[in-house]
Amino acid sequence: MASAALKDELDIVIPTIRNLDFLEMWRPFFEQYHLIIVQDGDPSKTIKVPDGFDYELYNRNDINKILGPRSSCISFKDSACRCFGYMVSKKKYIYTIDDDCFVAKDPSGKDINALEQHIKNLLCPSTPNFFNTLYDPFREGADYVRGYPFSLREGVPTAVSHGLWLNIPDYDAPTQLVKPLERNTRYVDMVLTIPKGTLFPMCGMNLAFDRELIGPAMYFGLMGDGQPIGRYDDMWAGWCCKVICDHLGLGIKTGLPYIYHSKASNPFVNLKKEYLGIFWQEEIIPFFQSHNFSKDCTTVQKCYVELSKQVKEKLGKVDPYFLKLADAMVTWIEAWDMLNPPNKDSANDSSK
Numbered sequence: 001m002a003s004a005a006l007k008d009e010l011d012i013v014i015p016t017i018r019n020l021d022f023l024e025m026w027r028p029f030f031e032q033y034h035l036i037i038v039q040d041g042d043p044s045k046t047i048k049v050p051d052g053f054d055y056e057l058y059n060r061n062d063i064n065k066i067l068g069p070r071s072s073c074i075s076f077k078d079s080a081c082r083c084f085g086y087m088v089s090k091k092k093y094i095y096t097i098d099d100d101c102f103v104a105k106d107p108s109g110k111d112i113n114a115l116e117q118h119i120k121n122l123l124c125p126s127t128p129n130f131f132n133t134l135y136d137p138f139r140e141g142a143d144y145v146r147g148y149p150f151s152l153r154e155g156v157p158t159a160v161s162h163g164l165w166l167n168i169p170d171y172d173a174p175t176q177l178v179k180p181l182e183r184n185t186r187y188v189d190m191v192l193t194i195p196k197g198t199l200f201p202m203c204g205m206n207l208a209f210d211r212e213l214i215g216p217a218m219y220f221g222l223m224g225d226g227q228p229i230g231r232y233d234d235m236w237a238g239w240c241c242k243v244i245c246d247h248l249g250l251g252i253k254t255g256l257p258y259i260y261h262s263k264a265s266n267p268f269v270n271l272k273k274e275y276l277g278i279f280w281q282e283e284i285i286p287f288f289q290s291h292n293f294s295k296d297c298t299t300v301q302k303c304y305v306e307l308s309k310q311v312k313e314k315l316g317k318v319d320p321y322f323l324k325l326a327d328a329m330v331t332w333i334e335a336w337d338m339l340n341p342p343n344k345d346s347a348n349d350s351s352k
């Protein structure tokens, strides 16, 4: 189906500090799409992009020029910088992938077109309000099972499609240290909607989302250079997105597609980056679990700004970092709205 390819409605966002030779393997699946490359680290370094790809590339100088003082909300020397790509895109959908993620094979040995599966996930409704025991009811050869309320079978719009990884799983540093040789060889042929009221650990390396439905909540926080924490960029965005999706009646799916994650980053370096996150998340999770949005939070931006106030009030006591993060969340929304002026009758205002 031509429309399902979403060629002109989807951008691929890649954060990188290295040459993008990995694109050669993705060429059959990515070549027709526009890429947004966010070059992290030294802006004077040249990133080589294989011929034949249509792309725009932003380095730190570009980010500072485009956002001015608001560029302070975009992390430096951390994959969190990728969220700048979400902000500058003009498309309805985003797919973001790491440059050490390659095409995986399904059990039949066939190359997996991860982008095609993410598009299917995004174009089909989610079912967060009642669990379908036969998994994704919109999948070929499946349906709602007996006892599933007909009043709920329409489902809700899907905002996020969270893909998984064969080979190097996305483990935290302690787990990586204990299980240095563990590889994920298990291909589970399933797509699940994450139930309403349940949080999940969102990994940014194989992720797609509907930018018009949830884009302003996809802020990857203050990580990396000058920050006390790293590798919690995608986690933070996932927790914010999930509570906002639950409030606005949107869905998040996880499962297929798989990519092949080739490189294990250094567990000792990761431990240093993650340590405070592992400690703080015991307070952060209850904060998100107990958060309720007010009635007038009818758009993602309104939800996000209200959430930032609660972060300042409730998590600021955990550590002054959250005071900075709360301010950066507001700066992010200001920057988002500066680059993407909301039209008057914003299509995504759920009060309409």
Ligand SMILES: O=c1ccn([C@@H]2O[C@H](COP(=O)(O)OP(=O)(O)O[C@H]3O[C@@H](CO)[C@H](O)[C@H]3O)[C@@H](O)[C@H]2O)c(=O)[nH]1
Pocket: 014, 015, 016, 017, 018, 039, 040, 041, 076, 077, 078, 079, 080, 081, 097, 098, 099, 100, 203, 204, 205, 224, 230, 231, 232, 233, 234, 263, 264, 265
């Ligand atoms: O300073 C940096 C480091 C890396 N990048 C780019 O970001 C991605 C991920 O880098 P890498 O694969 O080396 O790191 P992982 O530990 O495997 O990343 C996963 O952990 C989470 C960390 O946030 C995240 O969900 C996954 O990405 C690559 O494209 C690097 O080139 C960077 O931009 N800046």
Ligand SMILES: [Mn+2]
Pocket: 098, 100, 261, 263, 264, 265
């Ligand atoms: Mn990696």
